[in-house]
Amino acid sequence: MRIGLDRRGRERIHEDQRAFRRLLEAFAYPGRIVTLAEGRPAHAIVLETLADAGTPLWIEDGFEAIRDRAAAARWPLTDQGCCAFALCRVEALGCLDGFAMGTLADPHLSATVVAEVAALSGGAPFALSGPGVGPEGRVFAPLGLPEAFPAAWARNNAAYPCGVDLILTAGPLCACLPRKTKLETTDVCSR
Amino acid sequence: MTETFAYLDEDSKRAVRRTILKALAVPGYQVPFIAPEMPIAYGWGVGGMVVTASLLGADDRLKVTDHGSDETVNAVNIRAFFTRTAGIGTTTRTREATIVQVRQRVPEAELVERQVVVYQVPRPDPLRAFVDSAVEAARMHAHADYGRVYTRLFEEKTGSHGAVQPGYDYPVLVQGRYLMSPSPVPKRDNVRLNDCPAIQIFGAARERRLYALPPYTRVESIAFEDVPFDPGLPEDGRRCVVCGCGESHLDHLLLRDDGMSEWVCSDTECCAERADA
Numbered sequence: 001m002r003i004g005l006d007r008r009g010r011e012r013i014h015e016d017q018r019a020f021r022r023l024l025e026a027f028a029y030p031g032r033i034v035t036l037a038e039g040r041p042a043h044a045i046v047l048e049t050l051a052d053a054g055t056p057l058w059i060e061d062g063f064e065a066i067r068d069r070a071a072a073a074r075w076p077l078t079d080q081g082c083c084a085f086a087l088c089r090v091e092a093l094g095c096l097d098g099f100a101m102g103t104l105a106d107p108h109l110s111a112t113v114v115a116e117v118a119a120l121s122g123g124a125p126f127a128l129s130g131p132g133v134g135p136e137g138r139v140f141a142p143l144g145l146p147e148a149f150p151a152a153w154a155r156n157n158a159a160y161p162c163g164v165d166l167i168l169t170a171g172p173l174c175a176c177l178p179r180k181t182k183l184e185t186t187d188v189c190s191r
Numbered sequence: 192m193t194e195t196f197a198y199l200d201e202d203s204k205r206a207v208r209r210t211i212l213k214a215l216a217v218p219g220y221q222v223p224f225i226a227p228e229m230p231i232a233y234g235w236g237v238g239g240m241v242v243t244a245s246l247l248g249a250d251d252r253l254k255v256t257d258h259g260s261d262e263t264v265n266a267v268n269i270r271a272f273f274t275r276t277a278g279i280g281t282t283t284r285t286r287e288a289t290i291v292q293v294r295q296r297v298p299e300a301e302l303v304e305r306q307v308v309v310y311q312v313p314r315p316d317p318l319r320a321f322v323d324s325a326v327e328a329a330r331m332h333a334h335a336d337y338g339r340v341y342t343r344l345f346e347e348k349t350g351s352h353g354a355v356q357p358g359y360d361y362p363v364l365v366q367g368r369y370l371m372s373p374s375p376v377p378k379r380d381n382v383r384l385n386d387c388p389a390i391q392i393f394g395a396a397r398e399r400r401l402y403a404l405p406p407y408t409r410v411e412s413i414a415f416e417d418v419p420f421d422p423g424l425p426e427d428g429r430r431c432v433v434c435g436c437g438e439s440h441l442d443h444l445l446l447r448d449d450g451m452s453e454w455v456c457s458d459t460e461c462c463a464e465r466a467d468a
Contacts, residue, residue: 104333108222165213
């Protein structure tokens with residue numbers, strides 16, 4: 001196997017580590033909005049931190065810079081059904097059925113979907129519940145999700161322990177919805 | 192400092208980091224993990240060290256305990272290892288630590304959000320006490336087929352010899368779905384795993400499994416509705432000879448000439464704080 005060289009220099013070790021810890025926080029506390037790296041798009045940081053030659057990627061059109069990065073780093077590209085990581089536009093979240101969900105025996109073999117949204121706040125609010133959501137609960141209101149997303153996500157919840165995990169990004173910001181996080185439409189915030 | 196920060200190479204860290212996220216996504220499920228080699232033998236905390244090395248950054252403050260103590264060989268040497276290979280600061284105070292690596296105890300001090308507790312785990316699969324085959328155990332986890340575990344529990348409760356349950360490594364059910372080993376912590380520590388604000392990650396290098404508890408996860412020790420879980424607290428009035436505490440988990444220190452035992456807190460940090468107060 002030929003492996004790609006990472007040409008970012010020694011500082012990358014610390015960049016990756018910082019980004020991962022922030023991503024870990026976002027993933028452990030669903031709906032919490034974190035900055036992965038100042039001034040850089042979070043969707044690119046997620047892939048740079050986690051992807052390598054062993055993780056098939058599906059990159060939708062519209063992310064040409066990442067495609068070039070993937071080619072340089074020899075990240076294998078594949079289709080929607082076989083990818084470990086997907087980078088997609090928000091429209092793709094209307095239906096999650098095309099992604100690998102894992103199996104009952106191997107629920108970890110499911111896709112991690114990274115989707116760029118218009119903003120992580122200012123949209124229709126959801127009340128989150130599930131592991132990682134504290135006693136006070138959390139309201140998460142990403143902007144620009146497709147109308148069909150809540151139903152698609154409920155189906156994803158129902159497949160537990162199988163299911164995709166979602167990382168939403170908007171510019172340098174990121175927030176996560178692991179598969180067990182439930183969404184409830186809420187009217188606690190003024191729309 | 193050596194070429195690789197915190198000893199582990201970046202490719203291994205990347206694979207471990209991916210595993211950690213999947214483990215958080217399915218709380219209590221044992222994700223296969225690469226368990227790369229560290230410069231100590233498997234069985235001495237490699238799983239925990241690999242997780243810690245994958246998390247660690249220059250700004251972190253690391254606390255390491257072995258059976259609650261900051262001063263045992265395992266704890267001192269793991270701290271020294273990361274001080275040398277990552278140049279990070281260490282501490283013995285839980286509230287100052289960003290990462291706490293532990294063995295055989297859940298920290299008694301209060302944990303807060305964003306802290307990460309890393310457990311060294313020898314036997315990650317509680318079902319292996321019931322079935323010899325790893326394939327069969329995996330199938331049972333896949334279908335949440337835990338009937339045999341409850342059957343054993345029932346037999347132990349009703350058997351003529353009374354309870355023969357272990358006093359440590361007592362299985363827990365995570366979010367009502369996955370049976371999980373809490374690692375060999377005393378039974379009473381199980382309740383501290385539940386609804387914890389910190390992130391808890393369990394690394395088992397020999398068995399190449401990693402699992403996790405996201406914050407605020409429901410963790411219940413297995414029991415029956417009408418026979419609740421017994422945390423196994425001692426009832427002989429024993430107290431710590433250093434701080435006088437009767438509530439914390441106590442280790443047997445020595446047997447005096449008059450036949451009486453002396454006990455000492457296993458969690459040295461909390462013991463020292465009580466003794467100073």
